[in-house]
Amino acid sequence: MYTAPRLHSIETLQPGKIFLGTAYNPIQVRANDLNYYVTKVQATPSDETVIREYLGGHFLKFWNLPVPDFAIIDINPAHIPDGLHRRLTAYEFSRPAFGSSFIPDATYVMDAEAMAGAYQVRQTEADTELIHLALFDLWLANNDRNWNNYNLLYRFPPNTGFIPIDHERLFDHGSPGDPLTLQTDNESLSATPVFQSFVGQQRIRSYCRDEASKQTFTENVASCQHELPRIIAEMPPEWSRLCPDLIDRCAQTIFDQAWLDKVWRQHLVQLAASASQS
Numbered sequence: 001m002y003t004a005p006r007l008h009s010i011e012t013l014q015p016g017k018i019f020l021g022t023a024y025n026p027i028q029v030r031a032n033d034l035n036y037y038v039t040k041v042q043a044t045p046s047d048e049t050v051i052r053e054y055l056g057g058h059f060l061k062f063w064n065l066p067v068p069d070f071a072i073i074d075i076n077p078a079h080i081p082d083g084l085h086r087r088l089t090a091y092e093f094s095r096p097a098f099g100s101s102f103i104p105d106a107t108y109v110m111d112a113e114a115m116a117g118a119y120q121v122r123q124t125e126a127d128t129e130l131i132h133l134a135l136f137d138l139w140l141a142n143n144d145r146n147w148n149n150y151n152l153l154y155r156f157p158p159n160t161g162f163i164p165i166d167h168e169r170l171f172d173h174g175s176p177g178d179p180l181t182l183q184t185d186n187e188s189l190s191a192t193p194v195f196q197s198f199v200g201q202q203r204i205r206s207y208c209r210d211e212a213s214k215q216t217f218t219e220n221v222a223s224c225q226h227e228l229p230r231i232i233a234e235m236p237p238e239w240s241r242l243c244p245d246l247i248d249r250c251a252q253t254i255f256d257q258a259w260l261d262k263v264w265r266q267h268l269v270q271l272a273a274s275a276s277q278s
Contacts, residue, residue: 018087040097055170067164070100109152109162144169204275
């Protein structure tokens, strides 16, 4: 069971450590545990990006998917230099931020895609993790992990593996608990070349025939629902007050049986389409 620690910055923020070219321009922050975090700050007081990241990180851990550890980060005003960057001028640095552990021995999948040989190094359970991640994205309406933007890191040997990152667009990029729409095939990880390279037709057929596959999905979702009250209780009040009645609202959306049935059917359709392209 994971609890996100509450940490604070210990060094001045550096303009060269801003991840420009992304939607939320996260910045690398060194915290008092002496680790570095890729940190997202609320763009406005009502920005729910940090909440989507926080919930997504917890849910991924309940699904046993290799999301980086994460923390709630308080940034010391003394560590914010004048003129840090024009894109961050109006950001809410006085409010708690979301930090995802920086992984130095990994690269963005988009950056490494030309290194096709690296992706052919099969590691134990890599195909299963990619299948489960595609289902996770479908369940939480994450349409931002696809052929155009993998939002995956690839860690090279000896710790080979794919690492999911950037979950600010969960829940259809809306408020957690809002009504959701099903992902299209083109919005799915399962439609990408990387997925099709790692997950072959035989593996997909085996997964779809195995009754334990759907049971695992049901159990993973049940774990998230069971732990949601604790997750919310550990959330900074500056965040939780943005999403009142979150438990009840999620019960009517992501935990609703009709939604789960739709998700599973669409998952099988997407996998069948992927198998036909493998």
